[in-house]
Amino acid sequence: MRKQEAQAKEKTLLVFNCHEPWVYQLGALGYKLDIIIGLKGRYLETWDEQMRPMPPNSRLITLPQAQQSQIRYYCIITHNITDLLDIKHRHEPRLMVIHSTFEGRALEESSDVVPQDMKDTLKKYLKLIGGHAVAVSMLKGKSWGFPEDIVPFAVNEDDYLPYSGQTSSGLRVCNFIEKRKTILLWDFHEKAFDGIPIRIVGHNPNMPGVRAANSWEHLKRMLQSHRFYIHTANSELEDGYNMASLEAMAAGMPILGNRHPTSPIEHGVNGFFSDDPVELRKYANMLLEDKILATMMGREARKTVIERFSISKFKEAFLQSIETARQKWKHRKLNR
Structure with missing residues (x-):
């Protein structure tokens, strides 16, 4: 060796x-x-x-x-x-x-x-x-x-901090959303999480108030503290996961998104998915109101990413x- x-x-x-x-x-x-x-x-x-x-x-x-x-x-x-x-x-x-x-x-x-x-x-x-x-x-x-x-x-699960979920907000990390709206099902994202506290992180010059993380360590702290992570994607154009969503899973976050054939999420086990924005919003509120549930589901998400994406x-x-x-x-x- x-x-x-x-x-x-x-x-x-x-x-x-x-x-x-x-x-x-x-x-x-x-x-x-x-x-x-x-x-x-x-x-x-x-x-x-x-x-x-x-x-x-x-x-x-x-x-x-x-x-x-x-x-x-x-x-x-x-x-x-x-x-x-x-x-x-x-x-x-x-x-x-x-x-x-x-x-x-x-x-x-x-x-x-x-x-x-x-x-x-x-x-x-x-x-x-x-x-x-x-x-x-x-x-x-x-x-x-x-x-x-x-x-x-x-992802290397050892790189991430223990999940706390203390911030009652969802998180999504994405760059240049403006030119990727169709790929990301952004209209669906906006409908599903309308009125829900969501933090968007990334290089998005056309989105006021949205900034990239200061460093990887800063991103890790956000993954540690936010309640759940969002990934939505057009199943013909993009996978049901990306590096950021795998990082979120490694950090112990439950994932919310649309139904997708390549998603590593098992509904009700390590996250929730739905093609109905009203239903997905209901799941978001459920996790915001129940940190213990979010912690349990995030623990399963971490197990999934360790098994499948080591x-x-x-x-x-x-x-x-x-x-x-x-x-x-x-x-x-x-x-x-």
């Missing part, structure tokens, strides 16, 4: 920054990380410390530095075709991580690209370069035509995805 850990520390991954909470997970792999910042389209040019501290054994570099680096990277972690093109002159295995459904991304970006054309182009390009695709969920993998390798993201499972599966990418790269070189 120690020999494997020592070998891992000698290897370095080149990682395009995308969503800091997801990239932070890669610290569990044991590799060194060169994280590319200053990318176009990002709301922040550097690493967002408000979301996560930097992973262990990592450093920040620019794209030109990455393109010219003399390091022989063990694998390059990308998130879209632009990333793949940006490192086309490097000669290392590459892995593309699919974080969203094609339909959801097209809606968010107001794109008029023909879906099948885009999917075919990506599949052909990955085959051409010997790249490998891994998706964070089956819904997202199928959406792009890559259902073969699925590695759900994870960091050890993520590590094992993602290390295998990297090895698959390396095999495809090697096979591509042999067939040239």
Whole structure:
């Protein structure tokens, strides 16, 4: 085991920054990380410390530095075709991580690209370069035509504070809601929680009074203190959970939301769900009035996330995805 850990520390991954909470997970792999910042389209040019501290054994570099680096990277972690093109002159295995459904991304970006054309182009390009695709969920993998390798993201339950639920309010963490309203079923959210005390946290410049957490520690304290967590999503565009809702479960919060086939919530056990906003509001009020019930359900939510979304499972599966990418790269070189 120690020999494997020592070998891992000698290897370095080149990682395009995308969503800091997801990239932070890669610290569990044991590799060194060169994280590319200053990318176009990002709301922040550097690493967002408000979301996560930097992973262990990592450093920040620019794209030109990455393109010219003399390091022989063990694998390059990308998130879209632009990333793949940006490192086309490097000669290392590459892995593309699919974080969203094609339909959801097209809606968010107001794109008029023909879906099948885009999917075919990506599949052909990955085959051409010997790249490998891994998706964070089956819904997202199928959406792009890559259902073969699925590695759900994870949480480490030991990172979170013991639940108190002392604040009689719901909590929801979400960035850029304005352009994601259809994906998030935001109209339903507003109807269901009208008149209910709810704290929204995240980067949402068009929403007065809504701010991101000051730090990950600040977010943990909010997860600890608020009574319940909300996750609503269109089942054709987004999963019935995200990293924030899994964090909430790890912190011992019960979850409220709409019915969703991929939700980890069991109605009446670790949360409540309903497609009727009036009924969901009733459940919210029930939890606001009964902290003991919220605590019991949150305890079950924590058990669920530990069983289904452990960091050890993520590590094992993602290390295998990297090895698959390396095999495809090697096979591509042999067939040239």
